[in-house]
Amino acid sequence: MKIVVAIKQVPERDAQVHIDAAGKWIEEADLQYALNESDAYALEEALQLKEQHGGKVIVVSAGPERVGTTLREALAKGADHAIQIDCDDLGARDALGVAKLLAAAIQPENPDLILTGLQSEDLGLGQTGVIVAELLGLPHATLILHVEKTETGLKVKRELEEGWFQTVELPTPAVLTIQSGGNKLRYATLMGIKRAKTKEVRGVTAAELAVDTAPVVVLEQVTLPQKQKSTQLLSGTAKETAAALVEKLKFEVHVL
Amino acid sequence: MSGILVVFEQHEGHISRIGWEALAAGQRLSAQLGLPVSAAVIGADTESLAAEIAARPLAKVLRVEHPLLAQYTADGFTLALQQLIESENPAYVIFPHTYQVRDHAPALAARLGQVLIGDVVAIGDGPVFTRQLLQGRLNGSYRHTGNGPCFVSVQAGAFRPEEQHSAATAAQIAVFTPTIDSAQIRTKPGEPFRGSAQTVDLSSAQLIVSVGRGIKEAENIPMVAELATALGAELAASRPICDAGWLPLERQVGSSGQTVSPKLYLAVGISGAIQHQVGMKGSQCVVAINKDPDAPIFEIADYGIVGDLFEVVPALTAAVKAAR
Numbered sequence A: 001m002k003i004v005v006a007i008k009q010v011p012e013r014d015a016q017v018h019i020d021a022a023g024k025w026i027e028e029a030d031l032q033y034a035l036n037e038s039d040a041y042a043l044e045e046a047l048q049l050k051e052q053h054g055g056k057v058i059v060v061s062a063g064p065e066r067v068g069t070t071l072r073e074a075l076a077k078g079a080d081h082a083i084q085i086d087c088d089d090l091g092a093r094d095a096l097g098v099a100k101l102l103a104a105a106i107q108p109e110n111p112d113l114i115l116t117g118l119q120s121e122d123l124g125l126g127q128t129g130v131i132v133a134e135l136l137g138l139p140h141a142t143l144i145l146h147v148e149k150t151e152t153g154l155k156v157k158r159e160l161e162e163g164w165f166q167t168v169e170l171p172t173p174a175v176l177t178i179q180s181g182g183n184k185l186r187y188a189t190l191m192g193i194k195r196a197k198t199k200e201v202r203g204v205t206a207a208e209l210a211v212d213t214a215p216v217v218v219l220e221q222v223t224l225p226q227k228q229k230s231t232q233l234l235s236g237t238a239k240e241t242a243a244a245l246v247e248k249l250k251f252e253v254h255v256l
Numbered sequence B: 001m002s003g004i005l006v007v008f009e010q011h012e013g014h015i016s017r018i019g020w021e022a023l024a025a026g027q028r029l030s031a032q033l034g035l036p037v038s039a040a041v042i043g044a045d046t047e048s049l050a051a052e053i054a055a056r057p058l059a060k061v062l063r064v065e066h067p068l069l070a071q072y073t074a075d076g077f078t079l080a081l082q083q084l085i086e087s088e089n090p091a092y093v094i095f096p097h098t099y100q101v102r103d104h105a106p107a108l109a110a111r112l113g114q115v116l117i118g119d120v121v122a123i124g125d126g127p128v129f130t131r132q133l134l135q136g137r138l139n140g141s142y143r144h145t146g147n148g149p150c151f152v153s154v155q156a157g158a159f160r161p162e163e164q165h166s167a168a169t170a171a172q173i174a175v176f177t178p179t180i181d182s183a184q185i186r187t188k189p190g191e192p193f194r195g196s197a198q199t200v201d202l203s204s205a206q207l208i209v210s211v212g213r214g215i216k217e218a219e220n221i222p223m224v225a226e227l228a229t230a231l232g233a234e235l236a237a238s239r240p241i242c243d244a245g246w247l248p249l250e251r252q253v254g255s256s257g258q259t260v261s262p263k264l265y266l267a268v269g270i271s272g273a274i275q276h277q278v279g280m281k282g283s284q285c286v287v288a289i290n291k292d293p294d295a296p297i298f299e300i301a302d303y304g305i306v307g308d309l310f311e312v313v314p315a316l317t318a319a320v321k322a323a324r
Helices: A037-053 A067-077 A095-109 A128-136 A190-196 A238-251 B017-033 B047-054 B074-088 B099-111 B218-231 B239-243 B274-280 B309-323
Strands: A002-006 A009-011 A033-035 A056-063 A081-086 A113-117 A140-149 A153-159 A164-171 A174-178 A201-205 A217-223 B004-007 B037-043 B060-065 B092-096 B117-124 B128-133 B138-144 B150-154 B172-176 B207-211 B234-237 B264-268 B285-290 B303-306
Touching: A002 A037, A002 A095, A002 A128, A009 A067, A033 A037, A033 A067, A037 A056, A037 A067, A037 A113, A037 A140, A037 A174, A056 A067, A056 A095, A067 A081, A067 A190, A067 A201, A081 A095, A095 A128, A095 B099, A113 A128, A128 A140, A128 A174, A128 B099, A140 A164, A140 B074, A140 B099, A153 A174, A238 B303, A238 B309, B004 B017, B004 B074, B017 B037, B017 B092, B017 B117, B017 B150, B037 B047, B037 B074, B047 B060, B047 B172, B060 B074, B074 B099, B074 B172, B092 B099, B099 B117, B099 B150, B117 B138, B207 B218, B218 B234, B218 B264, B218 B309, B234 B239, B285 B309
Parallel strands: A002 A056, A002 A113, A056 A081, A081 A201, A113 A174, A140 A174, B004 B037, B004 B092, B037 B060, B060 B172, B092 B150, B117 B150, B207 B234, B207 B264, B264 B285, B285 B303
Antiparallel strands: A009 A033, A140 A153, A153 A164, A217 B138, B117 B128, B128 B138
8 A cells, every 4th residue: 555644844832932023923033843743643544544445645844945844754654755845835835736736746646545634733724735635636534533444445533523433435545534543653763763864855846846836715814812711820839729619619609 | 716615514414613603703704705605515415504504694505415424534525615605606615624624625725725724713903814733833824825725713702603593585596516526536534423321421520630641640639639539529530640540541632532511610731722712612611720830721720729739739629628
């Protein structure tokens, strides 16, 4: 089974973020980046499918040069090779524009399966996988926790709301967006890291993929959210704040 | 091109609550732009659903009906809605932001050369649509600049359905029959099933202590459990804790877990990502303990302690025990 996994490099979860001078995005200079969490689960699912059924895992990512480190990390975990879509203006493209880049890079590979995380931790659009499927004319299923290969295609476990699930069968080639938590993530081994250095990372520029770039949806401004409630912050030592909170719970919230 | 089309969703034979919220968003937009609002409901038998919707002040209600729409599939719904939109030509299409909509609306928009503005929490003049970025740390203002219809989905709880005065006369109901061939539906969905026997009903709990990623290790969970016991509260968790198997799934609060509305929700080491907030923002009182003063949980907290939970929680447990 030939599997392509589309992954994204995002700011680290605990990173302190500051809005940039133009108010269009965040200051990127001092940010630490990491592999988007649900994409890590998509990669894990792909690696496990390869271990069970043989085949090949190709990772693809779009973004500036720094994206290379995230692709290397995926190679170190066991992906076979990587495609790096060199694109400095990712933020100026809308979900359709980014999906067009990915679809154009993936199509020549003719994979049996395309996996990606269900949404990114930075923009949180949750659309890329579904649009890639639409662009490539492939069936898709979203919020997938488990993938099983059958004789005719795939049987997947899909998450629904409020603790419900559903099994969906679909033919291959197909696109799946993977939900976090379905597997246990592996770490890259020392041997893996060593091997990753010799694996191929093929670069392709956004211009070479020749996709239409005019966005139809534009992010005009980013702002700090307004507080929906006025929070009473309790300060002091742990003991003092605990005592203050107990007072509040007793006399204001009336639960003690 | 004209009008606003609100696409409703059904749940066990009834219009789901978030559908009414999508209608509220449509009405907000209507007030701003002076455009009429219509509604669509999709399925194999939509008569009673359409009647439920038609009592509201709407231009018309469209029953998008076909035997192949009896069960939700992305292929079926995308085809049906594409044909409806091409026929009705709305300027705006508003969806509730549900798992079902997330599964097909991006493809539908892309098929028409557009992009869904998803998970919207506010609509401003312009119209400008606000959605959350970086797990709720920032807001982003989005504008639609394309030539086709503008697709929007609204977050659960973001738009309050007004006290709906019934319209003087019921809205006109029309049936729209899309052309769908069974070969066009490529996925085969199974019946929904529950993950595990639900023995914990957090939805009726009065007091909840909930634990998140900040707890770091499974070994640290008992520290929070002890606080819950001292308070006489149920213990709950955010998704990563249940994903890691540190607490059972049935204790998960959020969009993929349970929705709770206790008198007290004490969030320990929970950053408060959108998916979590959806499940607990109906709580009467929210207390947050987190080391990160910028964590989104503080936006909806009544009381906050910015500090090390490994110091605060044991101190709080002791103080609660002493107060009892």
